[in-house]
Amino acid sequence: MNLYFVRHGETEYNKSNFYYGKSDVSINEMGFVQAKKACEMLKNVNFNRAYISEMKRTKQTAKIILGEKKCDIIKDCRLNERNFGEFEGKDYDKIKKLYPENWKAFCEDWKDAVPPGGESFTQFYLKVKDFMDNILKINEDNILIVTHSGIIKSVYCYILDNNLDFFWKFSSKNGDITLIKYEYGNMYIDSISHV
Template sequence: MNLYFVRHGETEKNKSKCYYGSLDVELTKEGILQAEKARELLKDVSFNKVYVSEKKRSVNTAEILLKNKQYKLITDMRINERDFGEFEGKGHEELKQLYPKEWKAWCEDWKNASPPEGESCIQVFERVKSFMDDILKLEDDNILIVTHGGVIRSVYCYILGGNIDYFWNFGSNNGDISIIKYEYGNLYIDSITHV
């Protein structure tokens, strides 16, 4: 089985360097171009299934990737980006000013602490784990999964035995294609391509 993970194209919020996950934002012109470049790299792959997060940046990226091809998009909230709660749409400096106590707790325990009304990194990992457990039960050859950077990093942690400590050991740029293979009970990262 080949799992093709694609991170959605760039958005204005990516450019502004703020925290956002649950905000539903559009692709920029650059984000559209990234999706088109990824489409060119994947043009010869025939997918059995296509999964997308609930966010329009993922759906739009998938639609560009699959232009002129007939695929049903399967929406799964387990591959939504992390919900940053009250931290949504804000940057480091603003958070330090508005939420000094919560910001400090978050910085001291990035795995378990949650922004107010948001999710912890562990909570995101647990839903991504549930998604991956279900995907590995399928008997398909090629699956496309269009999602978010935090989800893809969580997938890498899943591959590395579920150790969330590896979360910051990988990058995931907008438009990146990560090919994960599942063969003979072994799951591994086959390649990561920057577009």
């Protein structure tokens, strides 16, 4: 089985370095360019199905990638980016100023600290793990998964024996395509392509 993970195209929030996960924003002009490049790179792949998060930025990206291809698009809340609660829509400096204690805890315990009204990384990761456990039960050749940076980097952790510390060892840029293969009970990262 081939799992093609694609990070959604760029948004204005990406350019501003805001924390945002549950904020439902559209891709910008560069995001459309990135999605079209991903479409070109994946033009010869016949997808059996596609999964996206509930956010419009993943839907927009997936529709561009799929173009005229006939493929069911399935929304899955487990593919939503991490909920940063009251940190959403703010940059680092503003968060440090408005929530100094929460920011300190967030920096000291990145796995288990919970932003006000949000979720911890551990809570977030368990949803990703559940999605991956289920996707491996599907018998398909090619699956497209358009999602977010946090999800993709968490999938890398999943592949690397659920070691969450690997989260910070990878980049995931807007439009990136990661091919993950699952063969004979073994999962591995085959390639990571920048658009």
